[in-house]
Amino acid sequence: MIRHETLNPPQHIYPIHPWKIIETSFYPRFLAQTETLFSVGNGYLGMRGNFEEGGPVDQSGTFINGFHETWPLVYSEKAYGFAKTGQTMLNVTDGKVLRLYVDEEPFNLSDAFLQLYCRTLDMQSGTLDRELLWETPSGKRVLIETRRMVSFEHCHLAVISYQVTLLNAEASVVISSELIGNRQNQAGVEDPRQARGFQAQVLEPQLWYAKERRLAMSHRTLGSGMGLACCADHIVETDCAFSWHSECREDYGKLVLSVEARPKVPIRLVKFLAYHTAASSPARELCDRAEWTLDQAMRKGLNTLLEEQRRFMADFWRRSDLELEGDPEATSRPLGEIQQAMRWNLFQILQAAARAERTGIPAKGLTGQTYEGHYFWDTEIYVLPFLTYTAPHIARNLLRFRHGMLEQARERARQLNQKGALFPWRTVNGEEASAYYAAGTAQYHINADIIYALRKYVEITDDKALLFNEGAEMLVETARLWADLGFFSQRHGGQFCIDGVTGPDEYNTVVNNNAFTNLMAQENLRFAVQTVRLMHENYPEHYETLVHRTHLDIAEVELWEKAAENMYVPFDEKEGIHLQDDGFLDRKPWDLKKIPRSQFPLLLHFHPLVIYRHQVIKQADVVLAMFLLGNRFTMEQKKRNFEYYDPFTTGDSSLSACIQSILATEIGDTERAMKYARYAILMDLADVGGNVKDGCHIASMGGTWMLVVYGFAGMRDYDGQLSFHPRLPRQFKRLRFPLHYRGKLLEVEITREATVYELREGAELSLVHGEEPLVVRKGEAVRRENP
């Protein structure tokens, strides 16, 4: 169902630019949104787009991926096996603040008379830049130029350059560069998706000092015992006379620079910030590490760091860019916003994932605390495809991180009275943190999602080392879980049934035989059988290690195979559709058109029992299965299923529109595909869902890459075989993107008439265009009419 008028998004408040997000005046009304939109980060460290001057502010946020506090989950009515430990990514020491005073008057954006305001997120330089021209009440004109960067090259490093120039007068200028410990953590009150607020201080100061222009501050979390150090150092560049002093207390440090500003003589303060964290809390060592980061950065200097950042970005775009050129003749609406939003989406994924080296990707990246910085299936199903095809080393890190949580997953399976391993629905530290099992722990499909992503990664990269070392162990334990969870049902002719689970759709919970889950479990089991047999026969040493780690008995594989081959997939012959679950058709109809728009998302206005009782869907479920496992469905089934489920789908989840767009494309409904595509692509930049203030929807952003590549370009990779069936919507003239495949780099350019394949790296590559097998060789552009 296409619900929101916002599919025709509200007036675009940011001017269209292919590489930049530009805000040309200060809108207090959009303060919270822009804090998210202008976030910068590198996957390890993230900073919300708060103003340097410390205000106005909605939520000041500085986050480190995986740096979290734990707390006991409480239940007014408890049951056996409920998750025990809550985990919340913390808002850490704030180093963004540089307050400005001119003639002792503070510069305050809220009431300043601004002759110029321009804030720019530059996706080629990888910086957040501002240019402000402030006229003080006494008529002094002050040019403020700032640049903020979280370094991709040096993941612990951020740099802020703050430059002030008096244009028409002398003045006394003070810049106070601060470190603020123990910032407030976001307190979500009524919305279950928000993060937990902590009543008391959770970060205990450990060590703090000022040393010349250097400030240092370290903390320890009280519950999880993690350690954090934040150090700042400063370079002053000016021809004006200046003095400074520094001080640092336990939760507050500052360097105060006082300058006798002369007209047209710039004053620049460059602030280098280093963050280091560790699972335990060696305060002294963490401070040392942060100081070494500062030493190195200051040796390089700002310009070198900026140049590195630009190079990093150039490389990223070379490997990842999606060029989408609109056809002005085909649409009355400009499509530049699509190109801009698309690039911004990819840029945000990069900011969430680039240096996520020992962590997962939080649902909101490092742009907000909503969902508490937890890792969900979002990573494996929505973000890994993009990463696997554009930056496979990041995909590998993320899969290795999952494997690192296998021991906790084994323990969780035991808590759920099951064999094998059960990966948590939501987690930071590997333990299940979902306090509402119906829409959390019951999503057993998480296991299969991880294995699905593993398989795709292995097929696309041919990374056997990961498969045999980490993958195989996960395969054995997840297969064990499925075999133990389900049963061969006499009532279903001996087929393998899986009851009491929740599929992707959280509006139908604890159901029997969720089609998505059963199909994905089948894939999981099959891949386990195939891999274990391969190792058993051809890689005896790897196999021995696997047996040692898992106590595997090769006979187990037979049960997995039997379960896979007899997997029950609910199908209604009368309607000719796959059933989302055994009971879906039996549920009470609900006329969604009669529900006022203000009552969406339903979960905020209806009791779960009411939602679960009705024929209503939060997000693509059968439809998602038809995308992920497209070769298990006929085109006729795809059409019928899509048409059947689409009207029930509220889109209350951000994970839905991108998938619906891909399926709509595949069944030939490009108009609908384009509507869903717009919805997904503009979701955050145009704040279609109304909650971008809480952070970016990273999974949906990954989904937008998929809806272009799997949707418009019709790329498929069943069993690792690349194929394309381009179906460019009429609104576009041209689509161009690169793909990494087994160490090769393919570039695909699609126009309305034809597609051109070019191999930039690698010797040759086989693919299928439409129905035609092709071999593309380096340096040779292969052009084919579109099917």
Next chain:
Amino acid sequence: MIRHETLNPPQHIYPIHPWKIIETSFYPRFLAQTETLFSVGNGYLGMRGNFEEGGPVDQSGTFINGFHETWPLVYSEKAYGFAKTGQTMLNVTDGKVLRLYVDEEPFNLSDAFLQLYCRTLDMQSGTLDRELLWETPSGKRVLIETRRMVSFEHCHLAVISYQVTLLNAEASVVISSELIGNRQNQAGVEDPRQARGFQAQVLEPQLWYAKERRLAMSHRTLGSGMGLACCADHIVETDCAFSWHSECREDYGKLVLSVEARPKVPIRLVKFLAYHTAASSPARELCDRAEWTLDQAMRKGLNTLLEEQRRFMADFWRRSDLELEGDPEATSRPLGEIQQAMRWNLFQILQAAARAERTGIPAKGLTGQTYEGHYFWDTEIYVLPFLTYTAPHIARNLLRFRHGMLEQARERARQLNQKGALFPWRTVNGEEASAYYAAGTAQYHINADIIYALRKYVEITDDKALLFNEGAEMLVETARLWADLGFFSQRHGGQFCIDGVTGPDEYNTVVNNNAFTNLMAQENLRFAVQTVRLMHENYPEHYETLVHRTHLDIAEVELWEKAAENMYVPFDEKEGIHLQDDGFLDRKPWDLKKIPRSQFPLLLHFHPLVIYRHQVIKQADVVLAMFLLGNRFTMEQKKRNFEYYDPFTTGDSSLSACIQSILATEIGDTERAMKYARYAILMDLADVGGNVKDGCHIASMGGTWMLVVYGFAGMRDYDGQLSFHPRLPRQFKRLRFPLHYRGKLLEVEITREATVYELREGAELSLVHGEEPLVVRKGEAVRRENP
């Protein structure tokens, strides 16, 4: 399934006596259990069987029905419409304590050398008596005789007589009679059935004073704002010289009596205790009321009060006794324990219900804080049958109390996005207090249970006033809820389906078309249709009032009728059984025999998802429907259903065995019926379930009356028509019991050969014996051979 060996209960630790529970020596091991077993109460006020001397003690408990603290229910992950306010019946001011010192040595049961120990709960006098002979280390022999009574006649009053006699020496004797405020509230940690412990003090002292031998203490609850006053006064009776002093602080008051005891001269201290409570907290007025209660009681004096209590008990037994005479030739085991336990069960119901005048009946009566003093469906389905047939005025009070919570039930329906009213699964103050909806709020059948009890009450008492004043309003609102909740399902041929509910069985939650729920809802709707039409046609004034209160449109009734007449009741033709719910047969089989006994109850050892996924039943569900609505099933169906579901039924709920016994009797399996009967009847006195320490299972106790009257005597009252089909198990020679019916009092005596009906009050009564209609007239014993 009959699971526990304990069906052959452990050695009976209390000697068999038809009217008394006697403990002949002090067993520290049974301390917690006996605190429950020797509880005394009257439905308003309850005291656990703690020793007067203040120890040893497991849980000191003094409870006032409905006197509760509220607190915000917390959820680590919250959703719309979750219950907001927790409610916990509090442990109030302890007036039971009278410490004894002889020659300055405290009397302490734990280490005292006792020549005699006898504690007796006397069910004819309605008192808890003790006789102890203590020899002090110096060889002085001290006879201690105590008697404790919570008055049935004066619900605010308790009396403790404490008598000490030195048998062989002089001594200095001190008795310290105390009032202790702010006793600890029970803290249940891991067991979800336990009560909430409060971290901080919840009772705020308001007013306290000592006045001669009188002590007064009042408190206010911080959250719910309720007021409590407890006053004590004392009479000293002795020929020995004595002195006393009194004092009262905010949470501690005492009267200290010092006596120069002479040999063989008794010293008696009589302590009168008065408790008054109010929804708000007028401390002064509550203390006044408590003082007036004391004034009146002391005017009457101990002996008169004891005599009143004895008369009350005699009247109770005349109206309620079940005489069960075992046949020594038929069984190797004596059956006196059955008679004793049965009477104790009825006595406990009396203690929970007698003066429950503006409240419900807590699940544990006033014997413990487990389930937090909440009212459940237990009252309507398990306890009201006994009360309706033996003390209809108490039944009326309880139904009127339910009606008093209708406004909160309307509000709850709105919170659940439904029309009409939804009574809470568990509550003290009328608001839903269930923090786990799957086994709480989802039990929509609570509505139908209340209406079922209402209908039975009206049929048996012919109390049209209650029906038209309170009943009709509840009927309209509950019928509205059902009509709104369910829907006419195309998939089920247009029949009325009710999805997403939990039936009585809490091991299968949020299911579709729970047979019990649908059948009970059908009865609810039918009774609503019938009553509203009757009022519309014949009682226009009552009808107008009803319309005024409910905005009823007579056209609504048509929908109710259509829903009732088209109610879907799941039935499996192949197995020839009613389905507990649509999906029951599809669930995963579970070999319960392979689960070690230590893993029961399952809910303490398996995650809910695991339990819900399997074919396993906590408690009678279809089987309960076959009892309550026996005329909706054929005998063949009863047999097949019973045999089918019995093996799946763990009996993890105390609400099950009594019902299984009734059905087993009905289908002719008297051996199995007798096994379940023993299990149910001895559940608490023999601690079959292992948790009597937490309080009595009042509902099961009501069930034991049912299993005798509905089971062994085969009484049925479909549509208000009394019938009997006696099936006395071979272990019994004789069964005799009275029944109130429309102002008449029938006495039924069943032996193996025949049944004798006698009318003690009323002119004549029609009934059916086997298949034969009979009219019994006053003074005329009608004897019939058993069918």
